[in-house]
Amino acid sequence: MKAELTLNRSNRKIDIDIIAGNNKTVFISIPTRNEEMVYFHPNEPVEITYYKENKMYRFHTLFSNVERFRHQWFYRLIIQEVNESDNVRKEERQNVEIPSIIFGDFHYVFATILDLSPSGAKIETSAPFPKKDIILFFENEKECWIKGSIIWEKHEYNKYYCGVSFQDKV
Amino acid sequence: MQLLQQAELISETCRYIAQVKLLIEEKEKRVITAVPKKRGEYIFFYPEEELTLHFTSASRITFYKVRFHEIKLIKKSIYYIFTILSFFELENIRKEERKYVECPAILQDENITKLGTILDMSENGMKIETKKPLLQPFVQILFERKNKHIYVQGEIMWTKQIGNLYYYGMKTNHVGVIEHESRANA
DSSP: OEEEEEETTTTEEEEEEEEEEOSSEEEEEOOEETTEEEEOOTTOEEEEEEEETTEEEEEEEEEEEEEEETTEEEEEEEEEEEEEEEOOOSSOOEEEEEEEEEEETTEEEEEEEEEEETTEEEEEESSOOSOSEEEEEEESSSEEEEEEEEEEEEEETTEEEEEEEESSOO | OOOOEEEEEEOTTSOEEEEEEEEEETTTTEEEEEOOEETTEEEEOOTTOEEEEEEEOSSEEEEEEEEEEEEEEETTEEEEEEEEEEEEEEEOOOSSOOEEEEEEEEEEETTEEEEEEEEEEETTEEEEEESSOOOSSEEEEEEEETTEEEEEEEEEEEEEEETTEEEEEEEEEEEEEEEOOOTTTO
């Protein structure tokens, strides 16, 4: 089952697989960020979000340990609390970490795309961007130049976050 | 436990992972390290994963080839234990100090804009990783350091391909610095 794990320390979400679980424990694939595996200290809080149809389930867990079963390694998490709410997302969102550049009217800023859907993206930058209408450049499987508009902005822990709505679908 | 030494941890594919504090126990043929941290996250290795620990002094560069062994809880702190596989030393012939970084860069190559990552940097050179091959021997490189946009001209000295990624050793000439623009002063 596909799910997402929230990394509070770096304000990131990572796509993971829930391998198995019951009402006390959940086993997940080892989360990777830029090809490196992320580790948690014992009893460190780990938040997992699982989407099913029009519902969203948030599991508040504590990291327990690393285990191996049939040549596969996974993390064991102990469930503390589960919250259920409506899934208000209109489209499927892919959690990524893609270096990119925002251009617009002689301005540019280095950016990182944090999530990507067919009609928009969430972007992190180290400086605010002065224009609403932008061109986003990134290299995924191919080079992408996409026109878009900044529709929301947020400043958290010395980083700037914005939501970009694409004029053309990716 | 006091971890007094510091080394660079390098992956099997020669990628810099992190700076890590450690203690070498030569007799037991093992290295005890703090849990390495990168981009704010702790890093995990599979048991048996092989890595290199790399120390640089003014005269020598020392390499320890190690294998990840286990995670150990010692006095309420978590440590990684590595087994030493081999050890070798080289004379340090590097003319300049090299800093490991992970810094995005815009590359202008034959009027085509490409993205790259600067992996290490010295006063007159850098190592760059790209997804697309570079076509020209000279490229313009723009990157951000300490809130300044720095513009350099790079000349490719060597090239290497590992998997789908391309690596370039560049000799660089500093061209200019552009102060950061923010919404406040835009």
